[in-house]
Amino acid sequence: MTAQPLIRADRVSMQFTVGSSITRARRRVLTAVDQVSLDIHRGETFGLVGESGCGKTTLGRLLVRLYRPTSGTILYDGQDITSLTPQQMMPLRRKMQMIFQDPYASLDPRMTVSTIIAEPLRRTDMDRARVDARVRELLTLVGLDENHARRYPHEFSGGQRQRIGIARALAAGPEFIVCDEPISALDVSIQAQVVNMLEELQQRLGFTYLFVSHDLSMVRHISHRVGVMYLGHMVEMAPVDELFTHMAHPYTQALMSAVPIADPDASAASQRIILQGDVPNPMAPPSGCPFRTRCPVVMPVCADQKPALLDIGGGHWVACHRVGT
Amino acid sequence: MQAQPDAAAYEFIPEAERKAAEQLSRPSLSYWQDAWRRLKKDKLAMLGLAFVALMGLMAIFGPLFSPYAYDYSDFSAISQGPSAKHWFGTDALGRDLFVRILYGARISLAIGLVSALVNMIIGVVYGGVAGFVGGRTDNIMMRIVDILIALPSLLYIVILMMFMGSNIRSILIALCISSWVGTARITRSQVVSLKQQEYVLSARLAGASNWEILIRHLLPNSMGPVIVSVTFLIPSAIFSEAFLSFLGIGIQKPMASWGSLANDAIETLRSAPYQMFFPVAAISLTMFSLNFIGDGLRDALDPRLRK
Numbered sequence: 001m002t003a004q005p006l007i008r009a010d011r012v013s014m015q016f017t018v019g020s021s022i023t024r025a026r027r028r029v030l031t032a033v034d035q036v037s038l039d040i041h042r043g044e045t046f047g048l049v050g051e052s053g054c055g056k057t058t059l060g061r062l063l064v065r066l067y068r069p070t071s072g073t074i075l076y077d078g079q080d081i082t083s084l085t086p087q088q089m090m091p092l093r094r095k096m097q098m099i100f101q102d103p104y105a106s107l108d109p110r111m112t113v114s115t116i117i118a119e120p121l122r123r124t125d126m127d128r129a130r131v132d133a134r135v136r137e138l139l140t141l142v143g144l145d146e147n148h149a150r151r152y153p154h155e156f157s158g159g160q161r162q163r164i165g166i167a168r169a170l171a172a173g174p175e176f177i178v179c180d181e182p183i184s185a186l187d188v189s190i191q192a193q194v195v196n197m198l199e200e201l202q203q204r205l206g207f208t209y210l211f212v213s214h215d216l217s218m219v220r221h222i223s224h225r226v227g228v229m230y231l232g233h234m235v236e237m238a239p240v241d242e243l244f245t246h247m248a249h250p251y252t253q254a255l256m257s258a259v260p261i262a263d264p265d266a267s268a269a270s271q272r273i274i275l276q277g278d279v280p281n282p283m284a285p286p287s288g289c290p291f292r293t294r295c296p297v298v299m300p301v302c303a304d305q306k307p308a309l310l311d312i313g314g315g316h317w318v319a320c321h322r323v324g325t
Numbered sequence: 326m327q328a329q330p331d332a333a334a335y336e337f338i339p340e341a342e343r344k345a346a347e348q349l350s351r352p353s354l355s356y357w358q359d360a361w362r363r364l365k366k367d368k369l370a371m372l373g374l375a376f377v378a379l380m381g382l383m384a385i386f387g388p389l390f391s392p393y394a395y396d397y398s399d400f401s402a403i404s405q406g407p408s409a410k411h412w413f414g415t416d417a418l419g420r421d422l423f424v425r426i427l428y429g430a431r432i433s434l435a436i437g438l439v440s441a442l443v444n445m446i447i448g449v450v451y452g453g454v455a456g457f458v459g460g461r462t463d464n465i466m467m468r469i470v471d472i473l474i475a476l477p478s479l480l481y482i483v484i485l486m487m488f489m490g491s492n493i494r495s496i497l498i499a500l501c502i503s504s505w506v507g508t509a510r511i512t513r514s515q516v517v518s519l520k521q522q523e524y525v526l527s528a529r530l531a532g533a534s535n536w537e538i539l540i541r542h543l544l545p546n547s548m549g550p551v552i553v554s555v556t557f558l559i560p561s562a563i564f565s566e567a568f569l570s571f572l573g574i575g576i577q578k579p580m581a582s583w584g585s586l587a588n589d590a591i592e593t594l595r596s597a598p599y600q601m602f603f604p605v606a607a608i609s610l611t612m613f614s615l616n617f618i619g620d621g622l623r624d625a626l627d628p629r630l631r632k
Binding site for chain 2: 061064066086089090093094096097098100101102105106107108109110112116119120122123152165168172
């Protein structure tokens with residue numbers, strides 16, 4: 001893939017200040033995303049996995065510029081969007097959208113479905129009749145009834161609400177959609193429906209997705225390439241089949257071994273890697289490699305040097321001292 | 326052998342019938358329609374609402390139909406008990422108490438409503454901005470609120486009344502200076518928790534400005550608790566006015582408010598206790614009614630009770 005990526009993040013970091021804002025003494029800095037670089041190509045689904053609090057959601061929000069990164073640059077279609085003001089972002093806003101995790105929190109309870117879906121269209125010069133037509137078209141597209149437009153979110157089930165959220169994301173005709181754990185709040189049967197719908201929409205309309213999830217089998221199903229995050233760092237990144245067959249980073253291996261296998265014989269044969277201890281406090285991350293405190297194959301060098309994310313061939317990138325050298 | 330479904334036992338529902346069934350479902354209600362539906366089931370709140378509405382209508386139109394003016398003294402009928410001619414009797418100067426109480430209701434209710442309205446506007450804007458901007462601005466704004474709460478309000482209300490004179494305007498100003506702080510606190514806490522919601526992020530993605538997010542999403546969603554607190558502000562403002570007038574620094578004669586009527590009745594309490602009874606009854610019943618409405622609204626607007 002030599003074409004220009006749709007999204008390019010170059011050593012992007014995001015730090016949050018925690019604590020009182022009057023007494024500066026107890027202020028602490030939390031690095032949610034630490035020097036992450038990645039490319040996402042047009043029409044691709046990039047899966048992002050990792051445990052809770054590893055910075056997946058923050059990275060997703062950075063890429064659509066809901067947050068302004070502390071350092072690093074973000075290019076959208078070749079254009080630097082790192083420090084654009086909200087006014088300057090306006091023409092780009094309709095090209096990037098987001099599908100949220102919690103279908104109960106992502107729809108304003110006081111608005112009707114049609115107002116919610118039409119929200120991204122408020123800034124356009126479409127007249128009322130065209131907006132209404134567009135809302136009906138979108139409702140049909142996501143498998144809801146046109147008559148639902150006048151209803152309120154509390155009248156819908158979780159899966160239906162997520163479809164409304166998707167319709168809203170599609171309203172302005174986006175190119176890039178961040179799916180922030182879009183299925184983790186849904187029943188398993190509904191999860192499949194929603195994921196299949198996302199795939200179908202991608203084929204028909206050519207979207208580019210960043211699919212954030214901690215459901216590894218779903219990520220494997222939907223993604224073309226997958227990135228694994230740990231404590232704000234991208235520790236491994238590879239095409240999906242390569243990652244699931246030749247995982248190189250010890251954290252990825254532990255993560256994969258935790259996926260339940262439906263076949264009891266195969267399950268008994270596979271070995272579960274159980275990590276010791278907890279994720280370190282992100283306000284006081286360990287020196288060197290972020291994973292060294294829990295790594296089963298830790299070496300002395302891991303405490304001194306932070307491993308760089310290196311290409312080990314075939315677009316497979318790993319950040320580990322055990323690999324590649 | 327496999328069980329075959331008996332085709333005759335099943336039938337497809339015709340499209341028209343299915344559509345009709347869809348129509349039968351509960352009508353789609355907005356938040357406020359739903360709240361009103363629940364409020365209607367609360368008997369005490371509806372009783373309170375009816376009483377306050379009746380009191381309001383009587384206050385506006387009652388004096389127009391009465392043969393007596395509120396400041397007309399009939400010296401041949403001093404301190405007469407309730408009768409067919411003077412329903413609530415007359416006061417020590419021969420004025421008709423019924424008309425004076427209705428006239429007092431005008432002032433008391435107006436003070437209650439206006440101060441509640443002003444409080445709501447100041448409180449919602451102040452609290453909304455503090456909560457939404459956050460950080461140091463929020464800190465400073467809320468510390469100012471803390472200071473206002475810490476000052477004993479009666480003290481500076483009395484001082485203000487001394488300086489500005491005893492009239493309705495100065496009572497309103499005095500009441501409005503401090504009582505918005507409660508509303509501001511409630512609005513702020515609502516906005517602080519709501520601005521983390523994902524629909525706010527989504528509005529931002531849609532290109533909404535801060536102001537639009539505050540007006541379109543945050544304030545409408547924090548209105549429930551705010552309206553409840555304002556409903557409780559009305560009786561407290563009415564009561565403050567009654568209290569000030571009772572002390573003699575509020576409404577001045579010949580104008581009447583419920584508090585000043587009660588004050589007038591002290592001198593004749595032994596000989597004509599009804600002069601005290603009627604204004605006090607008006608105050609208490611209105612307090613009860615407004616508090617019942619507030620309770621009812623609190624229950625009706627609480628989304629956790631949504632059925």
